[in-house]
């Protein structure tokens with residue numbers, strides 16, 4: 001029996017959520033109508049490097065042909081050679097930064113993915129994670145599709161390939177109606193660039209302009225680097241189609257409640273970006289202020305865990321009226337691997353990156369501020385360092401609620417069992433980290449910092465990592481038993 005678009009209707013076995021599942025943090029960028037499209041894309045990706053450091057790629061189109069360069073490593077490593085940029089001809093280019101959580105960072109998974117369709121070439125760059133890609137993939141494979149990668153994004157290509165629609169954008173819409181998950185996409189096909197945000201708008205995507213060219217990017221910091229002007233955010237559920245003549249906006253999906261990822265403000269986005277009208281830096285400072293209002297303790301000095309804890313620590317220090325000091329110095333030149341001396345150095349991993357600044361902490365009562373605790377490993381080592389540097393008391397203040405649940409929408413978090421807060425209450429976490437006190441901002445405090453009266457008072461973010469309230473079905477994880485998935489497929493008919 002076949003379902004929508006001829007897909008077999010048998011429900012496949014659920015895939016285990018183990019090291020073989022794929023979820024990615026990523027940055028996307030696209031520019032259309034600029035003679036130096038590839039060079040601008042490389043710069044945009046460089047500004048988005050924090051969203052993914054494993055691999056990067058650019059696909060350009062010169063009016064007749066597509067050109068592609070993809071590699072493992074940082075943007076600067078892959079695109080610093082002028083000859084590489086020169087090969088990426090054309091005034092249309094899209095790019096992608098990838099961070100994969102699995103060991104499978106192989107070149108064929110590096111985006112933009114590219115495919116030849118009956119309508120021409122097609123390139124796609126995806127930030128987010130599809131939550132029913134394993135199930136769709138099994139159905140597609142059963143139907144004879146041959147996958148070239150293990151990336152969740154490739155299901156979109158195959159769904160487009162078997163779509164009964166003719167036009168590229170219609171095929172894309174047809175495919176997206178069948179996927180669950182979080183996605184901000186930048187795609188290009190012959191002389192068309194398209195930007196898409198999933199109906200809930202979990203991941204960011206902004207539109208900019210430069211010398212008459214149109215730009216799509218994950219964050220505004222990628223517009224700043226090339227001197228482009230911010231135009232607006234792509235709206236949740238919106239498809240922006242940019243061609244040579246005109247930019248069109250389509251809204252093909254049923255309206256849904258907007259659920260932007262609050263962790264973008266806490267950790268993921270760059271502080272100099274403006275997401276959904278809010279400065280990430282301001283949001284982080286306000287979270288720090290709110291944290292101080294909720295859980296201040298007597299201390300001499302506020303010390304951020306660099307770099308992610310810095311704005312929240314500034315807000316905390318301002319609110320508490322206590323000096324902010326660089327009590328931990330971060331080495332920004334950490335390479336990938338070092339040969340460890342034969343006699344192993346305790347905590348070398350963290351020491352390569354962080355060193356306590358005795359002058360700021362010795363003999364003092366220190367409040368350490370970090371954005372989040374995931375496994376707790378960083379906190380344990382940092383606290384040990386600060387104590388060894390002579391701090392009299394060490395208190396930890398965390399600018400997010402306890403991370404109790406994994407993210408399935410594109411932020412790399414470990415399995416639930418590995419999250420410290422999933423297995424420990426606050427007192428057990430305090431003992432584990434080895435601090436005098438630890439406190440997390442409350443979920444309502446976080447919403448207050450975002451300018452709202454509290455949670456459940458109007459606007460909601462995606463805060464599933466703190467609340468377990470997953471706004472998009474976790475179809476793969478739940479084994480595809482959700483009827484919603486089948487009905488979505490039926491809708492695609």
Ligand code: AMP
Nearest residue numbers: 308371372373374375376377378379412
């Ligand atoms: P952990 O040592 O596992 O508790 O990690 C906590 C540290 O990792 C914090 O200092 C955060 O700044 C950082 N962090 C939080 N979320 C992520 C993430 N998704 N990817 C990489 N680092 C993260």
